[in-house]
Amino acid sequence: MAGLSIENVTKSFGETNALDKVSIEVADGEFLAVLGPSGCGKTTLLRMIAGFETVSGGRISIGGRDVSSAGMNVPPEKRRVGIVFQNYALWPHMSVSENIGYALKVARVSRAEREARVKGALALVNMEQYGERRPANLSGGQRQRVALARCLVAEPSLVLFDEPLANLDVHLRASMEDEFADFHKRTGTTILYITHDQAEAMALADRIAVMDHGRLMQLATPHELYHEPANEMVASFISQGMVLPADVLTAEKKGVCKVRVLGQELVVRCRPGEKPRKDARICCRASQIEAVKGKDAGFAGSVTRAVYRGGAARIEFEPDGAPQTCLHFDQPDPVTFTAGERARLRLTSGWLIPAGEGA
Amino acid sequence: MSFAFKERQGQGMALTAGIVAIIVVFSLLPMARLLQEVVLPGGRFSLDVIRAGLVSNTTWVATWNTLCVGLGGTLFALVLGVAVAILVSLSDVRQRQAFVLCFVTPLMIAPQVTALAWLQLFGPSSPMLNLLGVAPPIGTPNPLYSPEGIVLLLGIQYAPLVFLIVRAGLRKLPRELVEAAQSSGAGWLTVLRTIILPLMTPSIVGAAALTFVSCVGNFGIPAFLGIPANYLVLPTLIYQRLAGGGPAVLSEVAFLSVLIGIIAMVGIVLQDRISKRRDFRITSTSLPAAPYHLGAWRLPVEIGMWALIIIILVLPLLGLILTSLVRGYGVTLSAETATLENYRFVVLEHAAASRAFINSLYLSATAAVFAVFVAIPLAYVIAWGKQRWIKALNLAVELPYALPGVVLAIASLLLFLKPMPITGIQIYNTVWIILYAYLARFLVLAVRPTVTGYFQLDRALEEAAQVAGAGLFTRMRTIIFPLIAPVAIAGGLLIFMTALCELTVSALLWSSGSETIGVVIFSFEQGGDSKYAAAVSAIMVATTFLLMLFASLFAKRLPDGVLPWRD
Numbered sequence: 001m002a003g004l005s006i007e008n009v010t011k012s013f014g015e016t017n018a019l020d021k022v023s024i025e026v027a028d029g030e031f032l033a034v035l036g037p038s039g040c041g042k043t044t045l046l047r048m049i050a051g052f053e054t055v056s057g058g059r060i061s062i063g064g065r066d067v068s069s070a071g072m073n074v075p076p077e078k079r080r081v082g083i084v085f086q087n088y089a090l091w092p093h094m095s096v097s098e099n100i101g102y103a104l105k106v107a108r109v110s111r112a113e114r115e116a117r118v119k120g121a122l123a124l125v126n127m128e129q130y131g132e133r134r135p136a137n138l139s140g141g142q143r144q145r146v147a148l149a150r151c152l153v154a155e156p157s158l159v160l161f162d163e164p165l166a167n168l169d170v171h172l173r174a175s176m177e178d179e180f181a182d183f184h185k186r187t188g189t190t191i192l193y194i195t196h197d198q199a200e201a202m203a204l205a206d207r208i209a210v211m212d213h214g215r216l217m218q219l220a221t222p223h224e225l226y227h228e229p230a231n232e233m234v235a236s237f238i239s240q241g242m243v244l245p246a247d248v249l250t251a252e253k254k255g256v257c258k259v260r261v262l263g264q265e266l267v268v269r270c271r272p273g274e275k276p277r278k279d280a281r282i283c284c285r286a287s288q289i290e291a292v293k294g295k296d297a298g299f300a301g302s303v304t305r306a307v308y309r310g311g312a313a314r315i316e317f318e319p320d321g322a323p324q325t326c327l328h329f330d331q332p333d334p335v336t337f338t339a340g341e342r343a344r345l346r347l348t349s350g351w352l353i354p355a356g357e358g359a
Numbered sequence: 360m361s362f363a364f365k366e367r368q369g370q371g372m373a374l375t376a377g378i379v380a381i382i383v384v385f386s387l388l389p390m391a392r393l394l395q396e397v398v399l400p401g402g403r404f405s406l407d408v409i410r411a412g413l414v415s416n417t418t419w420v421a422t423w424n425t426l427c428v429g430l431g432g433t434l435f436a437l438v439l440g441v442a443v444a445i446l447v448s449l450s451d452v453r454q455r456q457a458f459v460l461c462f463v464t465p466l467m468i469a470p471q472v473t474a475l476a477w478l479q480l481f482g483p484s485s486p487m488l489n490l491l492g493v494a495p496p497i498g499t500p501n502p503l504y505s506p507e508g509i510v511l512l513l514g515i516q517y518a519p520l521v522f523l524i525v526r527a528g529l530r531k532l533p534r535e536l537v538e539a540a541q542s543s544g545a546g547w548l549t550v551l552r553t554i555i556l557p558l559m560t561p562s563i564v565g566a567a568a569l570t571f572v573s574c575v576g577n578f579g580i581p582a583f584l585g586i587p588a589n590y591l592v593l594p595t596l597i598y599q600r601l602a603g604g605g606p607a608v609l610s611e612v613a614f615l616s617v618l619i620g621i622i623a624m625v626g627i628v629l630q631d632r633i634s635k636r637r638d639f640r641i642t643s644t645s646l647p648a649a650p651y652h653l654g655a656w657r658l659p660v661e662i663g664m665w666a667l668i669i670i671i672l673v674l675p676l677l678g679l680i681l682t683s684l685v686r687g688y689g690v691t692l693s694a695e696t697a698t699l700e701n702y703r704f705v706v707l708e709h710a711a712a713s714r715a716f717i718n719s720l721y722l723s724a725t726a727a728v729f730a731v732f733v734a735i736p737l738a739y740v741i742a743w744g745k746q747r748w749i750k751a752l753n754l755a756v757e758l759p760y761a762l763p764g765v766v767l768a769i770a771s772l773l774l775f776l777k778p779m780p781i782t783g784i785q786i787y788n789t790v791w792i793i794l795y796a797y798l799a800r801f802l803v804l805a806v807r808p809t810v811t812g813y814f815q816l817d818r819a820l821e822e823a824a825q826v827a828g829a830g831l832f833t834r835m836r837t838i839i840f841p842l843i844a845p846v847a848i849a850g851g852l853l854i855f856m857t858a859l860c861e862l863t864v865s866a867l868l869w870s871s872g873s874e875t876i877g878v879v880i881f882s883f884e885q886g887g888d889s890k891y892a893a894a895v896s897a898i899m900v901a902t903t904f905l906l907m908l909f910a911s912l913f914a915k916r917l918p919d920g921v922l923p924w925r926d
Contacts (some may be wrong), residue, residue, distance in 0.1 A: 050822075077827070083823065083826050085819045085823060087817060089820050089822065090823075091842070093841040103828050103829075106829045107828055150823075154828065209512050210476055273804035313900035
């Protein structure tokens with residue numbers, strides 16, 4: 001049974017489509033991240049799953065029960081969904097325990113049971129001794145944990161995270177990431193995690209849905225997203241991948257084919273069934289570029305920038321054959337490249353981006 | 360469709376229906392009734408009322424006078440308010456907080472109390488002038504009984520209003536705009552003339568419109584200063600007609616009050632036109648401009664500012680207190696003759712006065728509490744609602760307050776002169792009609808700050824409760840009410856202070872047994888008992904100060920600008 005099923009969901013505000021036929025299936029107990037630049041529609045998607053926004057078309061069901069479709073919208077308070085808000089949204093006029101117990105109080109759970117469950121939730125996030133505190137007297141990480149405990153206490157079938165780490169400093173982020181992962185392992189709750197931070201998404205999620213301009217670009221495991229992006233958007237968005245024009249020379253054989261890129265012939269990985277074609281695109285990573293000596297290997301160009309970053313420098317390079325393309329790679333110490341210098345580079349590998357899949 | 364869905368719809372619809380009902384009863388109904396009386400007297404279309412009003416010479420004289428004191432008072436208030444706002448916001452004068460408190464206080468004091476205080480300051484029987492031995496001889500008229508006197512007092516009463524609006528505008532002035540002009544070589548006065556004042560046009564014009572409406576609708580000041588000189592403006596003309604002719608002249612005064620309404624509307628429309636003529640939008644937000652160093656001028660300017668406070672606040676209040684201590688007309692005040700007898704008389708002995716204290720307390724407290732409880736759901740819909748038409752109804756809430764009080768008073772009279780249909784309840788000539796008018800008139804004073812409060816509140820707090828399973832009414836009770844209550848209550852306190860000494864509405868609606876404090880002060884003064892009027896006024900001023908102090912106690916929990924006297 002699917003934990004959450006989003007089928008062809010569309011949301012239009014007037015003329016524009018904030019979401020365009022998005023379909024995502026989240027398995028029961030899965031941790032799925034929705035990743036995308038700001039304005040890609042990920043927050044709208046979360047608000048529709050929670051029930052704050054109605055859908056213009058398509059269908060959303062949670063735990064097998066339809067909750068949203070064009071003419072129907074189960075109100076948020078009847079969905080049994082938990083949300084961890086970006087700014088925690090803890091009620092300042094209630095103590096930590098009251099915050100956590102609110103959902104149970106609304107559901108008229110008996111006092112004794114309520115207290116026991118609040119205690120359990122506090123223990124789950126290691127906050128037992130803070131029950132009587134006010135949210136204003138907690139640190140950012142503690143507030144985050146209270147927010148987590150609050151959404152868990154009602155045992156929701158689905159928990160939505162709305163960029164929960166965006167307001168925390170870098171050190172706290174790392175430790176909260178660990179806590180979220182640990183928490184998911186312990187409870188086995190289905191989680192949908194909205195973020196614009198790809199490192200966060202990669203670290204936490206079983207699968208990642210990449211969105212852009214209201215459309216689903218690719219839904220895959222972090223490994224697959226990195227190594228086998230389905231289109232140019234994903235290729236360039238994930239880890240600053242470089243997209244280069246190429247001609248496919250041979251048909252696919254054992255998962256690879258031969259292409260010509262920047263005048264160099266190269267064997268790249270590809271999907272089954274690829275055939276020779278012109279105007280293809282390949283994606284390559286900084287680690288797949290290396291400097292070469294000698295005049296015949298690789299391709300020539302000039303270094304446009306060299307930025308030292310401690311231990312290594314990021315080198316930006318403009319090939320002669322494609323003046324508008326910027327390649328970048330890291331050169332570890334000792335750094336020898338300087339801006340304006342002529343050099344030759346070589347690609348070592350890459351991925352052939354499949355044809356005709358969206359942007 | 361689930362049962363749950365219907366239940367939520369039901370709560371939402373109940374909320375909307377309640378709000379619409381309140382707006383209809385307290386805003387649309389009285390206004391519609393007033394227009395009906397003018398255009399459709401007795402249910403048939405007729406222009407007789409309008410024709411009769413237009414040919415009457417008194418109408419024209421009063422209209423002309425209204426325009427004169429309205430424009431004069433506005434101009435004076437603008438000059439004073441803008442000058443003070445610029446000095447306080449853009450220069451390095453010291454003791455700003457205390458100065459703002461003192462300067463804004465006249466706005467918190469009822470106009471008729473201001474008028475009374477000033478009268479006590481200048482007349483032949485002025486205890487202060489007599490103490491100093493410079494009083495004019497007995498028999499000379501008080502110089503304030505004149506149009507100039509009215510303009511002066513209107514200006515002082517509403518200069519704080521201008522100040523507050525322009526100050527708010529100046530706070531948003533980004534310092535880059537000033538610094539860019541300075542680095543282009545402009546001196547401070549040039550910057551003021553070419554950059555600051557033009558950018559402040561919307562604030563200044565908005566303040567002018569609001570002040571004009573307030574001046575035109577003011578009853579207390581022209582009643583105290585104009586009636587003795589037989590200088591009538593429209594509100595006082597309406598009062599005199601109604602006092603002399605009773606309900607028989609209702610159609611006539613309805614026309615006059617619509618006339619005031621039209622004059623006020625012209626002011627508002629004009630303001631709208633002027634602000635839309637050019638683009639005054641300030642796009643960036645940043646720190647306020649660095650204060651201008653007055654240098655050697657700082658001390659003289661500061662002395663001038665505090666002298667202003669002494670003139671507009673300290674002296675009149677002193678005059679008021681001294682008069683309240685006088686034994687009788689003509690008795691010179693000294694340490695031996697000073698008495699508290701007047702206070703004892705108005706509090707304990709005078710039946711109408713002691714009734715009025717009770718009445719006004721009940722009326723203003725009820726109006727304040729009602730407004731707080733209505734403002735919270737009403738502002739919720741205005742601030743967070745999705746329906747557009749509700750926002751249009753927001754204008755309807757503003758209407759009874761935006762239009763002069765006389766207009767609403769006459770509308771209430773017309774609405775309740777006959778017993779209410781079906782129930783047959785008669786509230787005319789009771790305290791209830793005053794309560795109705797207060798509720799209608801002052802509701803917006805609580806709604807405005809509450810809407811601001813909602814905009815500053817994170818909506819996620821409500822959404823978190825919603826996903827926790829709480830329905831609309833549960834969320835209102837457990838989440839929204841506790842969070843928004845401080846702002847709404849501060850608004851309620853403003854209503855309480857304003858309604859406590861209210862005169863304009865109650866002067867037209869009171870009857871024996873339902874006197875208000877404003878009416879009692881007015882009656883004492885009309886009957887020549889200035890010392891009693893002064894005693895009641897002094898008590899009210901003291902109460903006002905206490906309330907301001909009390910409200911300031913929880914100022915930290917309120918958004919900026921909710922308490923006008925806090926800088």
